[in-house]
Amino acid sequence: MIESTPQPPLPAPAHRWAVVSLLLGLATTCGFALEPHVSLTSLAMVYVLAVAVAAYKLDWIGSSVCAVAAVTALNFFFVPPRWTFEVESQEHFIALGAMLVVALAISHLATGLRRETDLARLNEQRARQLQALATELANAASHDQVLALGRTALETGFAGPCLLALTLEDGRLDLPADVDAMVHDGMVACVREAAVLGPGTGRWPGLDAWFLPLGEKGHVAGAACVRPAPAADEAGREHAQALCALLGQALWRLRLNADMLRAQGEAHHQQLQSTFLAAISHDLRTPLAAIVGAASSLLTQRDKLAPPEQERLLRSIASEAAYLSTVTENTLQLVRLSGPAQSLRRDWESLEEIVGAVLARVRQRDPGRRIKSSVPEGLPLIKGDPVLLAQLIANLLDNALTYSEGPIELSVSAHVQALEVSVKDRGPGLSDAQQASLFAPHVRGDHPGVRGAGLGLAVCKAIAEAHGARLTHRHRSGGGSRFSLLLPVESAQPAREVA
Known part of the structure; x- marks a missing residue:
């Protein structure tokens, strides 16, 4: 509880009258000592001083009693006729009355001043508390x-x-x-x-x-x-x-x-969806036109086309359809992972199996067998969504196949409470400006003849963050790029079935 600044404590009621007696005794003693040398008016001031001290030390009851007792003592000990309560002179009577009024006024004013002082100190402490509370609430x-x-x-x-x-x-x-x-x-x-x-x-x-x-x-x-x-x-x-x-x-x-953060998140999500829709409508228009044109040619002029030309059109349809599938999947995943609520199906998975499934699919697009893999046995299990992790690794391999011509290395290594998946290539590498916006959506390389929606690496980054993982890029000595995915491994591993 807020209390006023410590003050000289007021005497308890039992001690109040002892203080009054002491003050009046001291005033009377001083009066007898000064009586041969000063007038009655000066002696009255000694008692007024005692009343002032009582008003400062005592409550209003004690100070009022002291004021009345001071006038009575002055009359009894010093006002003629002495040693009686009678007043023989009208002048002395008026002086005693004036002294009583002054003494009571001093008592009243001192009591009020003490009360106002205590209230001012209390208000000051309350103001300080409000100021301190406002500062703490701001943080x-x-x-x-x-x-x-x-x-x-x-x-x-x-x-x-x-x-x-x-x-x-x-x-x-x-x-x-x-x-x-x-x-x-x-x-x-x-x-x-x-x-x-x-x-x-x-x-x-x-x-x-x-x-x-x-x-x-x-x-x-x-x-x-x-x-x-x-x-x-x-x-x-x-x-x-x-x-x-x-x-x-x-x-x-x-x-x-x-509410503001929620609104900003929703606005960002809506803006992201609008951007994705605009991008996908732009990037799908060309392959759709190619598929429609090739299918129309096969449908209306199949008898007039030579077998090599028919095979070329069929290959074009298959290639454009695969491209459409990749762009669509990347766009949908990026929209889902960029939303305010991410719901991943995370189970205990074997990274060897995920990498093996990815290699089986990607090598269909790697007739030259450029991808060389190194995956040790006995790796700890990770907790994640196998479909998303497979898409992440597949995007990194597709990116390496698209932007490099030399060998590609896929390796998995175990670290302390983490597994690292690395994809290395010997491509032309990236400039500092390209590296700064490498994982941003709709950012594509400036390689001639290479097309894409610029979503592959953005999807990889979003999948990594959804799994609490870290995806980084570094330049390789001798040229090329190295993408590293650091996946966390939980210390409590489930028991594996023995074959």
């Missing part, structure tokens, strides 16, 4: 952090018990199961009405706590229950409202940030 990145900071702030600012709860997605408050029914109803009502309830608010004044919404009407993110809640403590209620306003703003900021 909060989750609802749990905001909730923890809010609870700490309420426990620091008020004696408690205090309660803080956020609204769930269905609008209900996330309250403990054993919460008191009155507290539950108060917090639900303050969220529904988006208003402060409790003593001094004009709403539900019979409650023993303040119920404050976190946020403004239309976007209330939770509620707080603050105790104690005196109806007259307007400053305390305003401080609680300020704390809850900061918490509400922080929660609303987190929600806006989440």
Whole structure:
């Protein structure tokens, strides 16, 4: 709980009168010592000084009693006739009355000043707490952090018990199961009405706590229950409202940030899909036209075409259809993997089997047997989608076959908790500018006579990231490129069946 800066403690009621007696005794002793040398007015100032000290040290009861006792002591010990409570002179009577008024005024002013000082210190501490909370909330990145900071702030600012709860997605408050029914109803009502309830608010004044919404009407993110809640403590209620306003703003900021990121992701996804659709419509137009032309020629002029010409048209149809299949598969996979929700079918797979299946397919397009493979036995299993991993390796091999003419090396090696798949070629290599955008969609090499949609390496990168793997490119000494796929291997391996 926030407390004012430590002050000299006020004496307990039992000691209050001892302080009054001590001050009056000292004033009287000084009066007797000074009486031969000063006037009665000067002696009165000694008692006024005692009253001022009492007003500083004691509460208003003690200081008021000291003021009355000081006037009485001055009259008894020094005002003629001495040693009596009678006043023989009207002048002395007026002086004693004036002294009493001054003493009581000093007591009242000192008590008020102490009260205002304590309130000023308390307001300063509350302002510092608000400033510190605002700074901490600016760095909060989750609802749990905001909730923890809010609870700490309420426990620091008020004696408690205090309660803080956020609204769930269905609008209900996330309250403990054993919460008191009155507290539950108060917090639900303050969220529904988006208003402060409790003593001094004009709403539900019979409650023993303040119920404050976190946020403004239309976007209330939770509620707080603050105790104690005196109806007259307007400053305390305003401080609680300020704390809850900061918490509400922080929660609303987190929600806006989440909505903004979600909107940006959806916009990016829509833009990506539009780009892919535009690209595929452009890249499929030429092979489709070739297939339609070749099929039309075979259909309408088959009897007039020589067998070599018919074979050429059939080869063209098969080649263009294979190209269409590759472009379509790459585009669909890239769209799926670039979406906000990735759903991969990840099982325990053998990398030797995946590489073997890929080589069996790719070597049909490698009549020169340029691909040389090196895959050791007994490799650990990996967890992944075999179809996607096969497509990744096939794209790397197709890329090497397309952009190089020399031998191509496919190797698999085991590292600490990882398997590395490397595809090396002796092609012309890449410039620094080409390497910077190597894995971007629709980026194609500038080799003459080579066509493509520029999606193969982008799909490889997306598949690698979906598996928590890393795909890199490096230049080879002597020319060429090396693509390396580093796949993570889990330490807990399933038991293998013994043949």
